[in-house]
Amino acid sequence: MNETSFSGAAGGDLVHRIQERYSSLRKSERVVADYLREHSGERVNYSITDFAQILGVSEATISRVSRALGYKGYPDLKLSMAESSGTRASIPNIPEEIDQSDTLISTSSKLANLLAQSILGTQRMLDAQTLEACLDAIRNARRMVLIGVGGAAAICEETAHLFIKAGVDAVAYNDAYTQVIAAANLEPDCLMIGISHTGTTQGVAKALTLARRNGAKTIAITSDPASAVASAAGLVLTTWNSQTPSVPLYGDFLEGRISQLFLIDLLYLGFIFEDEGDHAAHLKMTAQALREYYSARTELDG
Structure with a gap:
């Protein structure tokens, strides 16, 4: 896939690109993709050498992922992330990580990550x-x-x-x-x-x-x-x-x-x-009552 495969500013939305190509990535490449997905909308200021060391992958892997996502290379990927980092939702109470320019599939990824973080926190x-x-x-x-x-x-x-x-x-x-x-x-x-x-x-x-x-x-x-x-x-x-x-x-x-x-x-x-026995008995009685209620309604409707 070449860089013209995606539309939009700077070649299209990063998370959308990852979503489209994720299943075809190798295990080591998914490590890079996962990091990019979780930090989309942020600037990545690492050199390719430092980035590879942080993720525990090779520089070649980062380069392959960059090209697989439709960028000319890692520098182009960094530039795209820097350009998108300034766009933030202006609507109050919307997580700052979510951009108004995101595609819906990108928003789904970010929102899932944010909700998971809130539960863990x-x-x-x-x-x-x-x-x-x-x-x-x-x-x-x-x-x-x-x-x-x-x-x-x-x-x-x-x-x-x-x-x-x-x-x-x-x-x-x-x-x-x-x-x-x-x-x-x-x-x-x-x-x-x-x-x-x-x-x-x-x-x-x-x-x-x-x-x-x-x-x-x-x-x-x-x-x-x-x-x-x-x-x-x-x-x-x-x-x-x-x-x-x-x-x-x-x-x-x-x-x-x-x-x-x-x-x-x-x-x-x-x-x-x-007290599993006692509470389970109540749950069973509730289920039975609802079963009888809806069964009776079905007969009446029929």
Whole structure:
């Protein structure tokens, strides 16, 4: 394949080129391609000798990859990456690594990598003692109330959905008015979980404060452990936060939602594994009830 095979500035989008040619690359060449994919949009200032040493491949391998991707050689590849490094998404809350000029397949690669990084970053920040304390709070709660607004409200709904099927009395509220009412009526054997990526959602912070004052257990899931939401809760699980500036009310922070869901799924797994027989029985009853419900609907529709 020659350099005229691709269209666009500087011969076309780098990640698109890698996606097109990846299956035909050798194992050592894929090492180079993987690095380029993960650092697309950045400048590569290494000489070909230094770059080869960093990746543990030969200079010839780097040259072959450059040509396979449609460039005249490694210098042309470097120039293309330098030219694209200045283009950044101007829309708030969109990861800085994603360029507006990217092809959709390029965006898919970058987004997958960013979401994976956010989960791994969240996992690295986990404290085993805090995690177990959160699980104990869920295990011992007579009732679990989840509160959040915007995108966090969707995570709250998913959490309630998961735990209801396992036999937990769980409910989610997405407006400050109802959240305060729910908090005012919680008792010491109840649990409130507040979710807010920025931790600045005042309604969630106030509801957590009230629930805690009433003796209920409280958990905050947020990226800012020093925020109002975190300070209001008895336990805090911290999600990973990138350097992308987060602008409230301007769309959801993409990596934040996947990190929140990761923590919820983790707590859910810990919960159902703790007493597999009891929780499995609830899951079985739920499945049977749904099976009968939909079977009856099918008969009526028929």
